[in-house]
Amino acid sequence: MTDFSTVSESTFEERSFWDRLGAFIISVLVLPLALLDGLLSRLQARIGIQRMGYWFILPNLLIFGTFILLPMLLNFYYGFTGGTSILPQNRTWVGTENLSALLTCEDYTRPLTCTEDLFWRGAANTVRFVVIEVTAIILLSLVTAVALNRRIRARGFFRSVFFYPVLLSPVVVALIWKWILQPQGVLNSLLADGRPIPFLTNADWAMFWVIVVHVWAQMGFYTLILLAGLQAIPKDLYEAASMDGANEWSRFWHITLPLLRPTMLVVLVLTLIRSVQVFDLAFVFTGGGPGTATQFLVQFIFQSAFDDRRFGIAAGASLLLAGTLLVFTIIQLRVNRSSLDNGEG
Amino acid sequence: MTTSAPPAPRTAAHSPRGISGFLTRLQGGNRFTPSDTLTYLYLIGGTLVMSVPVLWLVMSSFKPLSDLYSDEQTFLPYRTQTIAVAGYERPLDLYEVTFEDGTAQTLAEVSRVGIVARMIDPAAPETIIEVNINQRAALREIYFAFDNYTGAITQFPFLTYLGNSVVVTVGATMLTLICNSMAAFGLSKYRFRGRNALFLVMLSTLLVPVSVILIPAFLVVSQLNLTNTLLGLIIPGAATPTGVFLLRQYMLTIPDELLDAARVDGASEWRIFWQIILPLARPALAVLTIFSFMWRWNDFLWPLIVTSRTELFTLPVGLNAFQGDLTTQWNFILAMTVLTMLPITVVFALLQRFITSGIATTGIK
Incomplete structure (x- = not known):
């Protein structure tokens, strides 16, 4: 008998729950849908069945094109133009001036000599944050998922407790922790005698807590994904290994880890893409402070654009960020493909 | 609250007798091993770390201002x-x-x-x-005092923020469901030129976060006179590629013969869409609804950019404005934070089993 269990969570009862919720949602939407009946059947009579496909896509495409695709293209224009006006017609072409301003330093070992030293500060902070946060999230969610996958009582309860913070708004999460970490907060009254520890006003402490709070708020999501990956591992592999005398640790090392690799890769890329964009939680939590100790790239973009009206610099920085995300994605596709090839070969 | 209760041991004869046997009995009738102890210690410790910060805030919100900063802090109010x-x-x-x-x-x-x-x-x-x-x-x-709550509601435009959040969340979710399911239907059940290219472009933008297109997106919204309107909060995020992808994948599993049969019976394409396809895609619609609700209720960056007038703030933006302005009035901030997380918490408490397994299987957030 193995210590791992594969629990099929998609029960019949669950399926009927999603069915019922879906039926309720459709009943809410039915009125606007029914009202369009006459209009759209006249349209169909005029243009024929096959071209109706375009009309079904149209509303989504309009919104998507206007608010996602067009801005993506405009972003390049902003990145290569200068001036303080947000209106495209009032901006002057400057070529790669914004990008080179962002990337120029007199001495690359000293960030303060860079033309845009805040950009470099933000980039350095982001790299530090990403490396530690992603490592911590992957390790902790793996341990938690393995623990939740064992034969335990109250699995659903534990799973929900670890997942709950994922649902909270970043603003709420930031306030929960800010309240605990205040100078007169509960953690200081438990730990310090008289002199409070400057949790959010000391540069190193602030970065430490920004990372802790992000891990706290997000690890439940990745735990769930890893748990699903664990449950997809065939149970008989473990049984065969136990018969051959493999102990729990070697079963984990030789069966669980290799078979979980694809899921771990998904988690790695998701956490990377997300943590590079770190902004809202930290913005409410520390405001980037003390000083610029927890100021990240997206905050630099946000403040250059909306506080300083340096739209060219901001767009240039977001192009660089988008480029980084693209590289991550390409790496993921490559790695995924090679891991698939290995699996087949 | 939890998943199904553990089944009784398979063979009663093998399980140890007495109270200690009952307490240490596990599913399948095995005894407690050291690694089981470690597992429970980890999970219980983790539960404390995950829940105590939230509970501390909730308890604090019921305390009078004088107790919030007292030297001897108590957990309960x-x-x-x-x-x-x-x-x-x-x-x-x-x-x-x-x-x-x-x-x-x-x-x-x-x-x-x-x-x-x-x-x-x-x-x-x-x-x-x-x-x-x-x-x-x-x-x-x-004693649980509600003074902070009444104070927050009467002295600050909390109810306005709440109203805005509800309107934006409900409106945006309905728009998302209709637009996304129409697009998914078009992409999965019709053949036309550029269909696959369109789908690929949409998918690729999944990787481009709002934070990267902040400036031009703001320009577009302001040129359309949508800044400082609730529509400016509702419409731009409605065409989620995630939703289209989820629904399209689901609709691909619905056989095309069903559509042909309905056409023979004289149903119009629109009628096929909302009377046949939508009901069949119920589970996918339900999953998307929960996601959309969560995205919109918690969204912070977009409303922060689009709204500058306080009467249009949503709850997260309003809450952020408070904590920036009134650093001394933590008693009200605590109460408002609890009220902001209340709806999501209630929904989760009721549906947690379905939500956690739904996310695990679809893998989106």
């Missing part, structure tokens, strides 16, 4: 017990007084001058007893 005594207009605070001879008595405070309190015995209210304040301790009882 307390208040000083009072008693109504004939001859005094307002209820008097109760104290446990220890006299020099070691006897103790419960007295009510009438007034206090410096370090001397003038107190009475509630049973014999005529005699005033003077007591040094070091000799007494307030009698406290657990």
Whole structure:
């Protein structure tokens, strides 16, 4: 008998729950849908069945094109133009001036000599944050998922407790922790005698807590994904290994880890893409402070654009960020493909 | 609350008897191993780390301002017990007084001058007893005070924010469901030029977060005169590629013969969409609804950019504005934070099993 269990969570009862919720949602939407009946059947009579496909896509495409695709293209224009006006017609072409301003330093070992030293500060902070946060999230969610996958009582309860913070708004999460970490907060009254520890006003402490709070708020999501990956591992592999005398640790090392690799890769890329964009939680939590100790790239973009009206610099920085995300994605596709090839070969 | 109860041990004969046997009995009838102990220790420790910060905030929101910054912090909210005594207009605070001879008595405070309190015995209210304040301790009882909540609601435009959040969340979710399911239907059930290219472009933008297109997106919204309107909060995020992808994948599993049969019966394409396809895609619609609800209720960056007038703030933006403005009024911030997380918490408490397994299988957030 193995210590791992594969629990099929998609029960019949669950399926009927999603069915019922879906039926309720459709009943809410039915009125606007029914009202369009006459209009759209006249349209169909005029243009024929096959071209109706375009009309079904149209509303989504309009919104998507206007608010996602067009801005993506405009972003390049902003990145290569200068001036303080947000209106495209009032901006002057400057070529790669914004990008080179962002990337120029007199001495690359000293960030303060860079033309845009805040950009470099933000980039350095982001790299530090990403490396530690992603490592911590992957390790902790793996341990938690393995623990939740064992034969335990109250699995659903534990799973929900670890997942709950994922649902909270970043603003709420930031306030929960800010309240605990205040100078007169509960953690200081438990730990310090008289002199409070400057949790959010000391540069190193602030970065430490920004990372802790992000891990706290997000690890439940990745735990769930890893748990699903664990449950997809065939149970008989473990049984065969136990018969051959493999102990729990070697079963984990030789069966669980290799078979979980694809899921771990998904988690790695998701956490990377997300943590590079770190902004809202930290913005409410520390405001980037003390000083610029927890100021990240997206905050630099946000403040250059909306506080300083340096739209060219901001767009240039977001192009660089988008480029980084693209590289991550390409790496993921490559790695995924090679891991698939290995699996087949 | 939890998943199904563990089944009884398979073979009763093998399981140990007695209370310790009952307590350490596991699914399948195995005994507790050291790694089981470690697992439970980890999970219980983790549960504390995950839940205590939230519970601490909730408990704090029921405490009076004076207790929020007191030296001796308690987990539960307390208040000083009072008693109504004939001859005094307002209820008097109760104290446990220890006299020099070691006897103790419960007295009510009438007034206090410096370090001397003038107190009475509630049973014999005529005699005033003077007591040094070091000799007494307030009698406290657990009490959940809603003053912070009433204060937050009456003194700040909390209800406006709540209304905005509800309108934006519900409106955007409905728009998302309709637009996304129409697009998914078009992409999965029709053949036309550029269909696959369109789908790929949409998918690729999954990787481009709002934070990267902030400036041009703001320009577009302001050129359309949508800044500082609720529509500016509802429409731009409605065409989620995630939703289209989820629904399209689901609709691909619906056989095309069903559509042909309906066409033979004379149904229009639109009618096929909303009377046949949508009901068949119920589970996918339900999953998307929950996601959309969560995305919109918690969204912070977009409303922060689009709205600058306080009467259009949503709850997260309003909450952020408060904590920036009024650093001293934490008692109200605490209450508003609890009210902001309440709807999501209630939905989760009711549906947690379905939500956690739904996310695990679709892998989106």
